[in-house]
Amino acid sequence: MKVALIVDEKCQEASVLVNVPKRTLFFDHLMIKIRRLLNEQQLDVQREGELFSFEISDIDRVFTDNKNVFCMVRGEKYRIRKRIYELANLLPVDLFFQISQSEIVNRHFVEKFSLSKTGLYQVILKDGECTYASRRFMYKIKKEYFK
Template sequence: MLIRFNISKSFSSPFISINAQQKNDDLLSMATAIDKIVNQEAVTGYQNEKRKLISLYQIISIHTESKKVLCETKNGTYYIQKRIYEMKELLPQKLFIQLSNSEIVNVTQIKEFSLSPAGSYQVDLSNGRRTYTSRRYAQIIRKELLK
């Protein structure tokens, strides 16, 4: 599938257009998924006692730290009031992957994978943070992402 950017000062706001010879089920499901990610699905995050809605496409990773679940974005880190397993159910499976019991990352934010001597993967994210998979999830990642 071809992805093309059309940049012009004449556009007042960004929009997505799907061009095809005819409408089919695949295109409709793609449009629904894009709409969910960009417009509908959001996570409520808290930072300095302020509440903010975070769109799914802005999320880099969701991980636990000191028994709190944190949502990392390019704009900062937010505390969220859901558990990791609840977030896994909420997030689209094609866009997010679980690296361990304590971390889920946005697949589009992964810069590179490298195999560590312990049998897990080192994962470098787009924001410069480095994380590791658990050995249990390394097998799942190998099947799903590194085909």
């Protein structure tokens, strides 16, 4: 695949153009990554009525609690006004993975995975917290990230 930068002083607006012989899953994923890179570098959150904006890479985990969506950033809990399924599509797949219907974690924030005696997958986080991954999502994680 060739990558080129064309500088044109007459250009009014920068654009990214990808020419492909046919549409494939690889190129669909590439387009999603480019759009995310260009559009979504920060996430707006709130805590106690105050608004904050964080770099997406600073987010440790995203989870639902009592029908609200929260994220953890450096040990602090913030509310997000997006739904978990929206965040699953928004967050970069090379940095985050969904471990259950209600939780998405930053892969750099995971200490280790462990199979519990009951057959559930424990996800031990770097802050010492323990959460659980569903079998369905664990299968997907193994398939996509631990090839």
